[in-house]
Amino acid sequence: MTEFELIRQLAEGLDDRRDDTLVGIGDDAAIVRPGEGDLVTAVDSMVEGVHFFPDCDPADLGWKALAVNLSDLAAMGAQPRWALLALTLPQVDQQWLRRFVTGWRELAQTVGLQLIGGDTCRGPRAVSVTVIGSVLSGRLLRSGARIGDDLYVSGYIGDAAAGLALLQQRLAQQAREAERCHLISRLHRPQPRTATGLFLADHASAAIDVSDGLLADLGHLLRASGAAATIDLDALPVSDPLKTVVPDDATRERLILNGGDDYELLFCAAPNQRAVIASHAEISSVPLTRIGRVHAGEPGLVRAEGRSQPLLAQGWDHFGEC
């Protein structure tokens, strides 16, 4: 199979057509019609041995490579529209590719996203995805948090980090298979909070997605906003599988605060938004939990209720120590 046949195969599996796509895969570039509003765009790469294991299921990789990008759009309150995919593979493997496409498509279809461009080349396995979405009103940035805002997180935090720890055999395996699988699946198939992000565009003051770890990403948001925060550790949402698989409180707290790879939304909102946020959580079945408050102080500093020492972020840093 040549490079061009590979591109064609990818295109056939992935270019679920949008009306605002004028030219998709197959020319020198794609042409799209932006329409009303502003466009939001981000790029994220995943490299074998760094972001995924060599033996990972290509369907999970297809899902996750797209999910981490959609999560960035969600954190901006944007509606996903198009994506471009740069795929580097050591050799052509049709079965691998078919599974990759399956995973990608499963997620892409849920948000109406079309693949409009791509590049394939031979080399160490890596996936780089660019997504383009749009916002009609307002801007949901990291820098919008105001003193007095409530601090929230969507879904449950720490599950993905526990899933990774299970895969790396850093956690005791005594829990039931179903719970272990749930946590591993949260690592492999993160659910970008697209609908939550669209809601937050009109109700939140600031947002970031939790990829580096709750504390690290909260630090980014607070530094951008010039504020500090205090979180209530007892209020942090903990999934039942995480409670069961990690019964030790200190270990679980570490996974929740510094684990990363959650792709949940961490956001701030004025206290007068509490009712509408609670109502949205109920309707959408995505928990939106109030975990603290924003206040004046050294930008980026995070304290825990009842503890004298500030909390220390030890999040993921590709060129750092972890």
Added chain:
Amino acid sequence: MTEFELIRQLAEGLDDRRDDTLVGIGDDAAIVRPGEGDLVTAVDSMVEGVHFFPDCDPADLGWKALAVNLSDLAAMGAQPRWALLALTLPQVDQQWLRRFVTGWRELAQTVGLQLIGGDTCRGPRAVSVTVIGSVLSGRLLRSGARIGDDLYVSGYIGDAAAGLALLQQRLAQQAREAERCHLISRLHRPQPRTATGLFLADHASAAIDVSDGLLADLGHLLRASGAAATIDLDALPVSDPLKTVVPDDATRERLILNGGDDYELLFCAAPNQRAVIASHAEISSVPLTRIGRVHAGEPGLVRAEGRSQPLLAQGWDHFGEC
């Protein structure tokens, strides 16, 4: 240096601000204001050991990684506006990065392009660039060639392939240093034909950029247009350095027809456009040479004037034999 400091360093060197960029590097995603017209977008990756040598000058890599993408926009007749950069590096090397930024910026500034997003991670060295541009009117596609159109190419073809052959010591080194350097520089610093592409948007029927090789890319264009073509080998534009460094006619013809990496524009236009095209070439100092004509026949087939056998494309294919 952490990943975030690396991103900041990149951003400071590369985000020459555009008025239509609302949010650049530093948040979860960038926000841009598309304005009038449609948007054009493409992605292209370069992997160490495949697209560039491990010892290549990072400034050349910064230039070329952007240039090959701008070339795709040029082939669509689009005005470049924004770019996103995914950079994978084995380790943080400030000096390497500074030179990469220098080369990128030299080219970006000539077209008013702003870097608005990026991702860095650790791994085998690779650069993936997404560009976004815009078109105000019409669509310059591969598929627009009409029977009876003239066939043109911009600039000179074969120089970059000769430059690569020189670096790989596949060509005798007897020519003068200046000419050898010119050819190698054509490989390392291809000049995207942005202004030519903007002109062609209103005057050409079809276009493609020459990256895989003249014959291979002509084949893509003709298959997309459902047509065949005949080229006049004697009309192909040959640079003086190429004539000097490669005096052998057969070797030179092979480099010109199948060499690739030229990033010139191959385009078709109705015969009534000859005068305006000649005039544009003179004003812009970019040669636009008529090299053949489009006619009916097996789609993709290319013949040479006066030869009985069709010409065979042996262009670059990342998963093929070369």
